[in-house]
Amino acid sequence: xxxxxxxxxxxxxxxxxxxxxAADQVRVALLVKAxxxxxxxxxxxxxxxxxxxxxxxxxxxxGPTSTTAEGQIEIINSLIAQRVDAIAVSANDADAxxxxxxKAQQRGIKVISWDSGVGKAGRQIHLNPSSNSLIGExxxxxxxxxxxxxxxxxxxxxILSATPTSTNQNIxxxxxxxxxxxxxxxxxxxxxxxxxxxxxxxxEATALIKNYPDLDVIVAPTTVGILAAAQAVSDMGxxxxxxxxxxxLPSELAGHVHSGAIHxxxxxxxxxxxxxxxxxxxxxxxxxxxxxxxxxxRMGTLEVDSNGDGAMAKPFVYDASNVDQFSSIF
Amino acid sequence: xxxxxxxSREGILSLIVLAMFFSVGAISPDFISLTNSIGxxxxxxxxxMLALGQMLVILTRCIDLSVAANVAFTGMLVAMVNxxxxxxxxxxxILLSLLVGAFLGAINGLFVWLLKVPSIVITLGTxxxxxxxxxxxxxxxxxxxxxxxxxxxxLPRFEILSIPVLGWTAIFLIVLxxxxxxxSVWGRNFYAAGGNPMAAxxxxxxxxxxxxxxxxxxGTLAGLCGYFWVSRFAVAYVDVANGFELQVIAACVIGxxxxxxxxxxxxxxxxxxxxxxxxxxxxxxxGVSPFWQMAISGTVIIIAVxxxxxxxxxxxxxxxxxxxxxxxxxxxxxx
Numbered sequence: 001x002x003x004x005x006x007x008x009x010x011x012x013x014x015x016x017x018x019x020x021x022a023a024d025q026v027r028v029a030l031l032v033k034a035x036x037x038x039x040x041x042x043x044x045x046x047x048x049x050x051x052x053x054x055x056x057x058x059x060x061x062x063g064p065t066s067t068t069a070e071g072q073i074e075i076i077n078s079l080i081a082q083r084v085d086a087i088a089v090s091a092n093d094a095d096a097x098x099x100x101x102x103k104a105q106q107r108g109i110k111v112i113s114w115d116s117g118v119g120k121a122g123r124q125i126h127l128n129p130s131s132n133s134l135i136g137e138x139x140x141x142x143x144x145x146x147x148x149x150x151x152x153x154x155x156x157x158x159i160l161s162a163t164p165t166s167t168n169q170n171i172x173x174x175x176x177x178x179x180x181x182x183x184x185x186x187x188x189x190x191x192x193x194x195x196x197x198x199x200x201x202x203x204e205a206t207a208l209i210k211n212y213p214d215l216d217v218i219v220a221p222t223t224v225g226i227l228a229a230a231q232a233v234s235d236m237g238x239x240x241x242x243x244x245x246x247x248x249l250p251s252e253l254a255g256h257v258h259s260g261a262i263h264x265x266x267x268x269x270x271x272x273x274x275x276x277x278x279x280x281x282x283x284x285x286x287x288x289x290x291x292x293x294x295x296x297x298r299m300g301t302l303e304v305d306s307n308g309d310g311a312m313a314k315p316f317v318y319d320a321s322n323v324d325q326f327s328s329i330f
Numbered sequence: 331x332x333x334x335x336x337x338s339r340e341g342i343l344s345l346i347v348l349a350m351f352f353s354v355g356a357i358s359p360d361f362i363s364l365t366n367s368i369g370x371x372x373x374x375x376x377x378x379m380l381a382l383g384q385m386l387v388i389l390t391r392c393i394d395l396s397v398a399a400n401v402a403f404t405g406m407l408v409a410m411v412n413x414x415x416x417x418x419x420x421x422x423x424i425l426l427s428l429l430v431g432a433f434l435g436a437i438n439g440l441f442v443w444l445l446k447v448p449s450i451v452i453t454l455g456t457x458x459x460x461x462x463x464x465x466x467x468x469x470x471x472x473x474x475x476x477x478x479x480x481x482x483x484x485l486p487r488f489e490i491l492s493i494p495v496l497g498w499t500a501i502f503l504i505v506l507x508x509x510x511x512x513x514s515v516w517g518r519n520f521y522a523a524g525g526n527p528m529a530a531x532x533x534x535x536x537x538x539x540x541x542x543x544x545x546x547x548x549g550t551l552a553g554l555c556g557y558f559w560v561s562r563f564a565v566a567y568v569d570v571a572n573g574f575e576l577q578v579i580a581a582c583v584i585g586x587x588x589x590x591x592x593x594x595x596x597x598x599x600x601x602x603x604x605x606x607x608x609x610x611x612x613x614x615x616x617g618v619s620p621f622w623q624m625a626i627s628g629t630v631i632i633i634a635v636x637x638x639x640x641x642x643x644x645x646x647x648x649x650x651x652x653x654x655x656x657x658x659x660x661x662x663x664x665x
Contacts, residue, residue, distance in 0.1 A: 002643040061333075160640040163375075163620075190621070192614060193620040195568075197569075197572065198559075198565060198570065199373075199559075199563065199574075200610075202563060202615050203373065203611060203614060204609060205612030206614075207611075207615050208614075210358075210360060210366075210615065211358075211614075211615065211617070224565075224567075227475075227563075227564070227565050228563060228565075231475065231563060231564045231565075235487065251472075251474065252474045252565075253471055253474075254474070254476050255474055255476025255477075255564075256475065256476075258476065263661075292342040
């Protein structure tokens with residue numbers, strides 16, 4: 001309770017000091033799940049970048065000390081009291097925040113959610129880091145890149161997924177197959193399931209390599225799978241012959257990127273996410289953009305669907321050149 | 331001697347395992363190569379070690395559901411210690427994993443021994459507690475390969491006569507368990523305490539204490555396997571070995587360890603574990619659909635258990651009626 005009170009007071013304090021600025025400054029509150037999380041600190045860095053680019057934006061970076069919806073509601077109420085111009089929130093609960101965010105909207109505050117969304121009634125736009133089709137295409141693109149690294153013009157890859165019943169995995173795999181038409185040099189030979197268990201994923205990866213001696217790439221769009229496959233490849237001494245790629249976190253994969261088992265992999269970039277959220281909030285305040293399209297600076301234009309949802313970009317690619325920079329963040 | 335082995339439960343089971351092994355080999359010849367066979371044994375080593383510990387527990391009419399959670403906790407702990415002190419000696423870390431595992435096992439054992447809590451209840455509880463403790467310990471964060479020292483990852487992979495240290499550890503423990511359960515009084519007490527606890531009690535065996543030792547050994551081995559698991563897969567996270575306790579129990583049951591206690595052998599237990607290991611490694615090779623894989627593993631387990639159950643059906647015969655049956659018999663007589 002005490003810490004919450006302090007958070008609220010601090011928020012108020014920042015708001016009062018910012019009140020001293022010229023009135024034509026746009027004040028955007030970047031409300032995160034909790035303070036002290038590397039991912040959100042990185043998003044704040046992106047928001048600061050947008051603020052520098054725009055010039056007339058004041059970023060208020062705030063959040064509760066633990067990931068609770070109650071903490072965020074208290075902060076939203078104090079933000080309303082301080083009459084900020086926009087709130088960009090990554091929510092701890094999709095429903096619990098809706099009433100207070102509606103109140104904010106009624107007072108003329110522009111509300112968007114990013115990363116972790118809130119119900120449609122609570123915000124104008126939700127910014128997804130990416131979309132299923134972009135993720136699917138990125139995974140195939142990564143396989144193509146790895147084959148290029150091997151110096152081959154065409155090659156084969158296999159997918160190592162989580163459980164065969166995992167919804168998002170199956171959607172991504174479906175999208176990967178759809179985008180194969182754009183990559184005529186790639187052949188998908190098999191899809192196997194490691195159930196997100198280290199031992200089963202390891203075994204499945206080993207079996208893939210044995211069953212397909214010419215296999216070039218294993219694509220694992222799951223964190224347990226990509227790690228287990230990378231370990232299997234380096235244990236079998238096939239680093240450089242079979243590349244592993246897919247979706248994973250820089251902090252978890254840095255070792256395998258340096259060992260060479262993984263050439264590159266992808267996941268959202270939190271800096272870009274914070275940047276885009278700030279740009280969106282600013283443009284809504286300034287009345288720029290339409291119902292279906294809102295510009296977001298260097299990240300292009302966000303296409304908003306009828307639900308108010310939009311996807312920022314393809315997942316960001318990490319390799320030996322930038323993985324260390326991000327591995328300390330998330 | 332050979333004839334007796336072939337007709338025994340272990341003999342039949344090993345024939346099934348060999349038949350499975352070679353029929354997969356007929357589809358994919360590489361499967362039965364020496365390197366791959368060593369690979370399968372090495373892949374099954376952790377299961378074998380855990381099954382040996384579980385066997386002691388089941389022999390005394392108990393069950394240890396907390397082994398996989400113990401693996402996760404101890405694995406996470408040693409990985410975090412290694413992360414914080416990369417230069418720490420491996421001998422210390424292995425000793426630490428043994429001690430922590432033993433401690434967690436002893437908690438189960440003490441409840442069963444001193445408070446007479448049914449083991450399925452207490453280990454169901456500690457299973458969740460140890461898993462939760464793993465989360466609290468790590469705060470949900472992972473320890474990844476680049477955060478582990480070279481020797482931490484390298485030790486189980488170090489090959490002596492082309493068998494990795496992980497495999498050798500299992501071989502050593504199999505031999506040790508075989509000798510102990512066959513020739514030492516301490517080992518024979520498990521059969522006595524589980525086969526007929528009353529008789530064991532009257533012959534001076536402290537049944538509760540034997541049960542405690544069972545959990546202690548199971549926990550210690552789980553601790554050691556915690557280190558091996560984390561270093562073999564080069565990652566430690568909260569869900570390590572999730573659900574693995576069921577495979578461990580299945581290995582025992584397939585190997586002919588009677589779930590009602592008193593019956594079971596080290597060789598049977600090892601073959602039971604190898605059975606699961608061969609199935610696990612064969613299914614991806616022969617390319618069965620993932621949905622069928624689960625059904626196949628389940629069916630195979632049931633068939634093996636039925637085969638076991640029917641092979642020792644005629645072992646028991648009622649010589650004396652149980653006390654309540656006898657008294658009912660007497661009271662009907664007096665009317």
